[in-house]
Amino acid sequence: MPNNYFNTLPLREQLAQLAKCRFMDISEFPDGVEALKGKKIVVIGCGAQGLAQGMNLRDSGCDVSYTLRAAAIAEKRQSWKSATENGFVVGTYEELIPTADVVLNLTPDKQHTAVVNAIMPLMKQGACLSYSHGFNIVEEGMKIREDLTVIMVAPKCPGSEVRNEYVRGFGVPTLIAVHEDNDPKGEGLALAKAYAVGTGGHKAGVLMSSFIAEVKSDLMGEQTILCGMLQTGSLLCFDKMVEEGIDPGYASKLIQFGWETVTEALKYGGVTNMLDRLSNPAKIKAFDLSEELKQIMRPLYNKHQDDIIDGTFSRTMMEDWANDDVNLLGWRAETAETAFEKTPAGDVEISEQEYFDHGILMVAMVKAGVELAFETMTAAGIVADSAYYESLHETPLIANTIARKKLYEMNATISDTAEYGCYLYNHACLPLLADFMKGIKTDVIGRGLAVDDNGVDNARLIEVNTALRAHPVEAIGTVLRGHMADMKKIV
Amino acid sequence: MNICLDNLTVNFDDRFQLDEINWQLDDSQHWVITGANGSGKSALAAVLAGIGEHISGTLSGVPAKVGIVSFEAQAELIEAELKKDDADIMDVISAGTPVYEILNPGNSNQQLIDELVEKFSMQSLVNRAFRKLSTGESRKVMLIRALASEPDLLVLDEPFDGLDAYTLEMLQEYLTSLVETVPMVLVLNRFDEFPEFITHIAYIDDGRLQHQIDRNDSKAYNELYQLLHLKTTDLQVPAADPETAIPRLDPAQPLVHLNNIDIKYDDHKIIDSLNWTIERNQHWQLSGPNGSGKTCLLSLITGDHPQCYVNDIFVFGFQRGNGESIWQIKQFIGYVSTALQWEYKVGTGLRNVIISGFYDSIGLYTKATDRQKKIADEWLALLGMSNRADVPFNKLSYGDQRLLLIARAMVKHPPLLILDEPCLGLDDMNRQLVLALIEKICAGSETSVLYVNHHPEDQIKGIDNYLALEKK
Numbered sequence: 001m002p003n004n005y006f007n008t009l010p011l012r013e014q015l016a017q018l019a020k021c022r023f024m025d026i027s028e029f030p031d032g033v034e035a036l037k038g039k040k041i042v043v044i045g046c047g048a049q050g051l052a053q054g055m056n057l058r059d060s061g062c063d064v065s066y067t068l069r070a071a072a073i074a075e076k077r078q079s080w081k082s083a084t085e086n087g088f089v090v091g092t093y094e095e096l097i098p099t100a101d102v103v104l105n106l107t108p109d110k111q112h113t114a115v116v117n118a119i120m121p122l123m124k125q126g127a128c129l130s131y132s133h134g135f136n137i138v139e140e141g142m143k144i145r146e147d148l149t150v151i152m153v154a155p156k157c158p159g160s161e162v163r164n165e166y167v168r169g170f171g172v173p174t175l176i177a178v179h180e181d182n183d184p185k186g187e188g189l190a191l192a193k194a195y196a197v198g199t200g201g202h203k204a205g206v207l208m209s210s211f212i213a214e215v216k217s218d219l220m221g222e223q224t225i226l227c228g229m230l231q232t233g234s235l236l237c238f239d240k241m242v243e244e245g246i247d248p249g250y251a252s253k254l255i256q257f258g259w260e261t262v263t264e265a266l267k268y269g270g271v272t273n274m275l276d277r278l279s280n281p282a283k284i285k286a287f288d289l290s291e292e293l294k295q296i297m298r299p300l301y302n303k304h305q306d307d308i309i310d311g312t313f314s315r316t317m318m319e320d321w322a323n324d325d326v327n328l329l330g331w332r333a334e335t336a337e338t339a340f341e342k343t344p345a346g347d348v349e350i351s352e353q354e355y356f357d358h359g360i361l362m363v364a365m366v367k368a369g370v371e372l373a374f375e376t377m378t379a380a381g382i383v384a385d386s387a388y389y390e391s392l393h394e395t396p397l398i399a400n401t402i403a404r405k406k407l408y409e410m411n412a413t414i415s416d417t418a419e420y421g422c423y424l425y426n427h428a429c430l431p432l433l434a435d436f437m438k439g440i441k442t443d444v445i446g447r448g449l450a451v452d453d454n455g456v457d458n459a460r461l462i463e464v465n466t467a468l469r470a471h472p473v474e475a476i477g478t479v480l481r482g483h484m485a486d487m488k489k490i491v
Numbered sequence: 492m493n494i495c496l497d498n499l500t501v502n503f504d505d506r507f508q509l510d511e512i513n514w515q516l517d518d519s520q521h522w523v524i525t526g527a528n529g530s531g532k533s534a535l536a537a538v539l540a541g542i543g544e545h546i547s548g549t550l551s552g553v554p555a556k557v558g559i560v561s562f563e564a565q566a567e568l569i570e571a572e573l574k575k576d577d578a579d580i581m582d583v584i585s586a587g588t589p590v591y592e593i594l595n596p597g598n599s600n601q602q603l604i605d606e607l608v609e610k611f612s613m614q615s616l617v618n619r620a621f622r623k624l625s626t627g628e629s630r631k632v633m634l635i636r637a638l639a640s641e642p643d644l645l646v647l648d649e650p651f652d653g654l655d656a657y658t659l660e661m662l663q664e665y666l667t668s669l670v671e672t673v674p675m676v677l678v679l680n681r682f683d684e685f686p687e688f689i690t691h692i693a694y695i696d697d698g699r700l701q702h703q704i705d706r707n708d709s710k711a712y713n714e715l716y717q718l719l720h721l722k723t724t725d726l727q728v729p730a731a732d733p734e735t736a737i738p739r740l741d742p743a744q745p746l747v748h749l750n751n752i753d754i755k756y757d758d759h760k761i762i763d764s765l766n767w768t769i770e771r772n773q774h775w776q777l778s779g780p781n782g783s784g785k786t787c788l789l790s791l792i793t794g795d796h797p798q799c800y801v802n803d804i805f806v807f808g809f810q811r812g813n814g815e816s817i818w819q820i821k822q823f824i825g826y827v828s829t830a831l832q833w834e835y836k837v838g839t840g841l842r843n844v845i846i847s848g849f850y851d852s853i854g855l856y857t858k859a860t861d862r863q864k865k866i867a868d869e870w871l872a873l874l875g876m877s878n879r880a881d882v883p884f885n886k887l888s889y890g891d892q893r894l895l896l897i898a899r900a901m902v903k904h905p906p907l908l909i910l911d912e913p914c915l916g917l918d919d920m921n922r923q924l925v926l927a928l929i930e931k932i933c934a935g936s937e938t939s940v941l942y943v944n945h946h947p948e949d950q951i952k953g954i955d956n957y958l959a960l961e962k963k
C-alpha cells in the first residue's frame with residue numbers, strides 16, 4: 001500500500017495546507033496563456049475532462065495533442081474517436097510523452113498510479129505534470145521525479161459544463177494548486193494560471209489552493225451532500241411515499257426532477273432562496289425538519305470528514321480496488337435494484353412550484369446536507385470559499401444528472417471515488433434516519449401541507465428567516481455568486 | 492357604410508400602382524393607414540376620394556360625401572388658384588379667391604365653419620386671398636373645409652403635419668369628438684400621433700397592403716411600431732466603440748480564404764475540396780438545401796468547427812492552427828443564427844445582450860463601460876426598444892430576440908457579418924423587420940455581409956456574390 005502523503009506532514013503543515021485557499025481576481029491574469037505559448041501540451045485520456053479541457057486549451061491558442069493507452073488506439077475506442085474526430089493528433093505514450101512540455105493526466109483517479117508510473121520515465125527533463133484532482137499525490141503519496149513540476153487545475157464542474165461555458169465566452173470556477181515538493185523552477189503557479197485561463201476558468205473565478213485542501217474538501221463534498229445525501233434522500237422519500245399510498249409513478253417523478261428543481265433555486269440564491277420558495281408554514285416545517293436532520297446526521301458527517309482527513313477512507317477504498325472492486329460493484333448492483341430506480345417517472349404534470357410544495361422534506365434534506373457539509377469542512381480547517389464550491393455550488397450540477405437518468409446516471413457521471421464514497425454514506429445514513437422517517441407523513445413529502453390558511457406566528461417566522469440568512473454558507477455564497485452574476489442559465 | 496376594395500389594382504398616372512388591395516371598412520371603425528415614404532399610403536387614401544385609374548378588381552360602398560385633406564388636394568387647389576392668376580384674359584389682376592369662399596364652396600354649414608375658424612384661430616385670415624396663405628395656413632383651411640362639409644367619411648392624409656402644438660392638440664380633441672358621427676381614415680407615419688380612438692391600422696409597403704391590425708392586438712401593434720420605426724426613421728447605424736476597436740486588417744488580404752476544404756463524418760463527405768475567398772467589401776449569399784454543409788462551412792470560418800485546425804483556412808490575417816485563439820478570430824465576426832438564439836437562453840437585460848457583442852459572449856461577464864452602454868442604447872433606439880433596456884432577453888418575443896441579436900452582432904462593426912438564415916422561424920411581419928434592419932446595415936456600414944438563406948423571396952439589396960452548395 002502506498003504512503004499517504006498528508007499523513008507524513010507535521011500537524012502545523014497539515015493545517016496550513018488545509019487552510020490554503022484564496023479567491024483570485026480576474027485582474028491577476030494579465031498574461032493570459034502566455035506561459036503555455038510555444039509549449040507542447042499532451043493530454044493523457046480523452047474522457048469527460050480530457051476532451052473538454054483539450055478543446056478549450058486549443059481554442060485558446062495552445063498546442064494540444066492526445067496520448068491514449070495502446071489498446072484504446074488499437075481498438076479505436078470512444079476516447080480515440082473523440083480525439084480524432086475533433087481533429088487532434090493522437091499517439092502512444094512513446095510517441096508523444098517525450099515531446100511534451102506539459103502533460104495533463106486526465107485519466108480516472110484509480111488508474112493514476114499505473115498511468116503515472118508508465119509515463120514518468122518518458123517525460124522530458126524539466127517538464128510539467130498536471131492533474132485535475134489531487135488524489136494520487138495526496139492519498140496515494142505518488143512521488144514525482146524531482147526535475148518535474150507538478151500542478152493541479154481542477155474545474156469545479158463536469159466536463160460538459162467546462163466546454164459549454166467556454167463556448168459561451170465564460171468558464172467554470174476552477175481550483176489551482178502547485179505541489180510544493182515539485183516546483184524545481186518555480187514556474188508551477190505561472191503554468192497553472194495560464195492553464196486556468198486556457199480553459200476559461202479565470203472568468204468564473206479561480207481559487208488558489210493546495211493539493212491537500214482540494215482532495216480533502218472534494219472527497220467530503222462528493223460523498224456527503226452531493227451524491228450521498230441525494231441518493232439516500234431519493235430512496236427514503238420514494239419508499240415513504242409508496243408506503244403512504246401515493247402513486248409510485250408520481251413519487252418517482254417528484255424525486256427524479258424534484259432535486260433539480262429545488263436546487264435550481266439554491267443555485268440562484270442559496271439556501272435562503274430555496275426555502276423562500278415555500279409558503280411560510282412550509283418554510284417553518286422544512287426548517288424544523290432540517291434542524292432535526294442535522295442533529296441526527298452530524299456524527300456521520302464528522303465521521304466522513306475524519307476518515308477523509310486521516311486517510312481511512314482512501315485506504316479502505318484502495319483495499320476495495322485491490323479486491324477487484326467487490327464492494328463498489330456490489331453496491332452499484334444493489335442501487336440498480338432499488339424500487340426508486342426501477343419505477344419509471346409517471347406521465348403526470350408537476351408544476352415547478354409543486355416540486356417545492358410537495359417536496360418539503362427534500363428541501364429540508366438539501367438544506368441539512370449543504371449546511372452540515374459546509375460546517376464540517378470549515379471546522380476541519382478548510383476555507384469557506386472552498387467549502388462553498390464543494391457543497392452548495394455543485395449540488396445543482398449533481399441534481400441535474402439525477403433528472404436525466406436517476407441514480408444510475410449520477411453514479412455513472414461522477415468519478416469512481418465519488419461513487420464509492422456515495423455508497424458508503426448511503427449505507428450508513430439509511431439506518432441512521434430510519435426512526436426519523438417513521439414520523440414522516442405525506443404532508444412533507446408527496447402531498448404538501450394540508451392547511452386552510454397560510455398564517456404563521458410572526459415571531460417564529462422572523463426567527464427562521466434570521467437563522468437562514470445568518471448561516472455562514474449564505475455569506476460566502478453571496479460573495480462568490482456575485483462573481484458569476486451573469487452566469488444565468490435558464491432551462 | 493361598408494366600403495369594400497376587392498382585389499383592387501389602381502394606377503396613378505403610371506407613376507405609381509397599388510396592387511391587389513383587399514380591404515373592408517365600416518362605420519364603426521377608424522383606420523390609420525401607415526407605411527414608409529413612397530409605400531403608397533397616400534395613394535390608398537386617395538382611392539377613397541375617387542382618384543386613380545382602376546385596372547382590375549372592384550371598389551364599392553364609398554359614400555357620396557368624402558371629406559379629404561391631403562397635400563395633393565391642397566397643392567391642386569393652390570395650383571388652380573395660381574392658374575386663375577395666370578389666366579390674365581380679363582386684363583385685370585385677380586385678387587384671388589378669398590379664404591371664406593374656399594371654406595364654403597357651396598352648401599356647407601356656415602355656423603360650423605365659423606366655429607372652426609375660431610378654433611383654428613383663423614379669424615384674421617378669412618378675407619385674405621387663399622393663395623397668399625402660408626402652407627400651414629392653407630392646410631388649416633383645408634381641414635376646416637373638410638370638417639365643415641359634414642362628410643360621411645373623413646379622409647385625412649397627414650393632418651397633423653406642420654401644425655403647432657396647440658393646434659395639433661385642438662385638432663386631436665376635435666376629431667375625438669367626431670368619433671360617433673363619422674368614420675375616419677387617417678394617413679399617419681408617426682405612431683405617437685395615432686389618436687386614441689383609432690380601431691385599426693393598415694400597413695402599406697411597396698403598393699401592397701401588407702398588414703391589417705386590430706388596435707387591441709398589442710403584440711401585432713408593437714411589431715408594427717418597430718417595423719415602421721425601422722422603415723421610416725433615417726437613424727444611422729450607431730458608431731463602433733473606439734476603446735474596444737477591432738484591430739485593423741491588412742486591406743490587401745481577403746477576409747476569408749478557404750483552400751481545398753474537406754469535411755467528412757463517418758466516411759460521409761459533407762464538404763469536398765471546396766475553395767472560397769471572401770474579399771473585403773464583398774457581400775455574399777450562401778445557399779443550399781439542408782445537409783449541404785452551409786452551417787459546417789460557417790463554423791469553419793467562425794472557428795467553432797473542430798476540423799478548422801486540420802484544414803487550410805486563412806481568416807482575418809490568421810492561418811488557422813498557429814497559436815491563435817478563437818476569440819482573436821471571433822472579434823472580426825458578427826454572427827446571428829437560430830442556433831445562437833437557442834443557446835442565448837439568458838435572463839440578461841437587453842442592453843447587456845447588445846453589449847455582449849463587444850465580447851462575443853453569451854451573457855455578459857465583464858463590467859461594461861459607459862460608452863458601451865451609450866452605444867447599446869443607441870441600438871435599442873434604432874430598434875424602437877428604448878423603453879425595454881432592462882427587460883430580460885428571454886422575456887422577448889422570438890422576432891424581437893432576433894432583431895436584438897442582429898444588433899448584438901453589429902455593435903462592434905465587424906468586418907464580416909454572418910447571418911445564418913436570419914428569417915428562419917419568423918412570421919411575415921418579423922421577417923420584414925429583420926430584412927429592413929439588415930438593409931440598413933448593408934447600406935450604412937463597411938461590414939461585408941454573408942447571408943445564408945434559401946428563400947428566394949428574402950432577398951437583400953446589395954448582395955451580388957453567390958455560393959450555392961449542393962447536397963452530397
Ligand SMILES: NC(=O)c1ccc[n+]([C@@H]2O[C@H](COP(=O)([O-])OP(=O)(O)OC[C@H]3O[C@@H](n4cnc5c(N)ncnc54)[C@H](OP(=O)(O)O)[C@@H]3O)[C@@H](O)[C@H]2O)c1
Pocket residue numbers: 044045046047048049050068069072077078079080105106107108109111114115131132133154155156157158159413414415
Ligand atoms: N468528471 C468530473 O466532473 C471531474 C471534475 C473535476 C476533475 N475531474 C478529474 O479529472 C480526471 C479525469 O476524470 P474524468 O471524469 O474526465 O474521467 P473519464 O471521463 O472516465 O475519462 C478517463 C479517460 O482516461 C482513459 N483511461 C481510462 N483508464 C486508463 C488507463 N488505465 N490508462 C490510460 N488511460 C485510461 C479513458 O479512455 P480509454 O478507456 O478509452 O483508454 C478515458 O478517455 C480525474 O482525475 C477526475 O478526478 C473530474
